[in-house]
Amino acid sequence: MNYDVLIPVIRKLAIEAGAKIMEIYNSDDFDVKVKSDDSPVTAADEAADAIISAGLRAAFPDVMLVTEEQAESHAAKGDTFLIVDPLDGTKEFIHRRGDFTVNIAYVENGVPQRGVVYAPAKERMFFTQADGQSVEEVGAFDLETVGETRAINVANSDNSAxxxxxxxxxxxxxxxxxxxxxxxxxxxxxxxxxxxxxxxxxxxxxxxxxxxxxxxxxxxxxxxxxxxxxxxxxxxxxxxxxxxxxxxxxxxxxxxxxxxxxxxx
Structure with missing residues (x-):
């Protein structure tokens, strides 16, 4: 996988999916259905999935794609693939609590190598750059141009606090x-x-x-x-x-x- 190609694609698809999710989130009402595993699904899940899966299949037709909302993809076998949750936190979405995300990742040899997490209601976006460093992007989230980013790093933890x-x-x-x-x-x-x-x-x-x-x-x-x-x-x-x-x-x-x-x- 060419990460210089991958990262702009998944970032753009996350923003596009997030815009559609927020359009539905801010509407007066939306239907909630129940899937076979008793988990909820909304029009936002399905619309976001359509945007992301179409974009990934067009850009990376030879890479296995697994997505939550397409049950047939769950039968796929392999340790290298693209994997998508178009709306993670559907319960948060339904209750309009804002803590929901668009998740797109690339897994290679069983390890998530690159990914994007976009929380449109929180206006926070995190992704791995092509070089592997994770960043948080701040700004208006333009589809074509990456805004200001800051490298993120875990804490120097104090085990007493x-x-x-x-x-x-x-x-x-x-x-x-x-x-x-x-x-x-x-x-x-x-x-x-x-x-x-x-x-x-x-x-x-x-x-x-x-x-x-x-x-x-x-x-x-x-x-x-x-x-x-x-x-x-x-x-x-x-x-x-x-x-x-x-x-x-x-x-x-x-x-x-x-x-x-x-x-x-």
Whole structure:
């Protein structure tokens, strides 16, 4: 994959999808349907998926594409592919809480190498540059021209006073029990893949996920965190979280800055 070609394409598609999502988000009403796995889906999910998948297939016709909203793509097999969650945080979208993102990533040999996470309602965009460094773009998000960017890096963590970020919609007792093993200065909640980005920018030190996620939920945020010096490991044995797994389902995991002294499960 030529990253100099990839990055402008995925950034542009994320902005285009985000604009369509916000058009629906700001409308008076929108329909909510329920998928076979009982998760909600809206017109925004479907419209964003159409924009992104068409753009990726046109630009990279020979690369395997996996996207949440196209069930037939979930039967694909391989460890190198493009993976998309066109609207991560649908519950946040439905309740108009703003913590939803557009996620597009490229996985090679099981590792998320490059990705973009765009939170249109928050006006925050994070992506990996062609050289692998993650940045946050600030500005008007022009389709053709990248605005001002700042390199992002994980925190130099103080294990006596950690900042924890956890799921807004899926936090439970098991998550709290694990967090309580650390010396926590403060904790915050966030929806969607923004949690990875808060670790990537140093706004949080650790994000433990004790609950079900799919690879399209995590790949783009994982790529951004790797490009900022962070890591993502399995919850059970602290080995790196890899991609291209059966059914694209993730085990429990921990995303963190390397200075954090991880506790066992």
């Amino acid at each position: 950690l900042m924890v970020v956890a799921s807004k919609s899926h936090r439970d007792q098991a998550t709290d029990d694990y967090i309580n093993k650390y010396n926590v200065k403060d904790s915050k909640s966030a929806g969607s893949s923004l949690k990875f980005c808060l670790v990537a920018t140093g706004e949080a030190d650790i994000y433990p996920r004790v609950g079900r996620t799919m690879e399209w939920d995590t790949a783009a945020g994982h790529a951004v965190l790797l490009g900022a010096g962070g890591q993502v490991v399995r919850f059970d044995d602290h080995t790196p979280l890899t991609y291209g797994k059966e059914d694209f389902a993730n085990p429990f995991f921990i995303a963190y800055a390397p200075d954090v002294a991880l506790k066992s499960a």
